[in-house]
Amino acid sequence: MTHVARDLGIHKEALRSWVRQAEADAGERDDRLTSSELEELKQLRKENAELRRANEILKAASVFFAQEIDRPRTRPSR
Incomplete structure (x- = not known):
C-alpha cells in the first residue's frame, strides 16, 4: 500500500482510508x-x-x- 500511495502521490493513510471505505461500501467490513x-x-x-x-x-x-x-x-x- 505504501508503494501504491507513493506512486499516486498521496499519503499512505489517505489510501488506506479509501480502501477501508470501499470495503465497507462493498459489504466486506462491518466496523465502518x-x-x-x-x-x-x-x-x-x-x-x-x-x-x-x-x-x-x-x-x-x-x-x-x-x-x-x-x-x-x-x-x-x-
Missing part, C-alpha cells in the same frame, strides 16, 4: 458505516439541528405570547 450511511447520518444531523433551532424559536414565541396574554389591558379613555 457505508458511504450511504454516512450521508444519511450527515443529513439527519443537519435536520436535527434545524429542528432544534425551530424548537427554540417556538419556545421563545410561546413565552412572548404567554406574557402578552397575562399582561393587564388598559382601556383607552374616551
Whole structure:
C-alpha cells in the first residue's frame, strides 16, 4: 500500500482510508458505516439541528405570547 500511495502521490493513510471505505461500501467490513450511511447520518444531523433551532424559536414565541396574554389591558379613555 505504501508503494501504491507513493506512486499516486498521496499519503499512505489517505489510501488506506479509501480502501477501508470501499470495503465497507462493498459489504466486506462491518466496523465502518457505508458511504450511504454516512450521508444519511450527515443529513439527519443537519435536520436535527434545524429542528432544534425551530424548537427554540417556538419556545421563545410561546413565552412572548404567554406574557402578552397575562399582561393587564388598559382601556383607552374616551
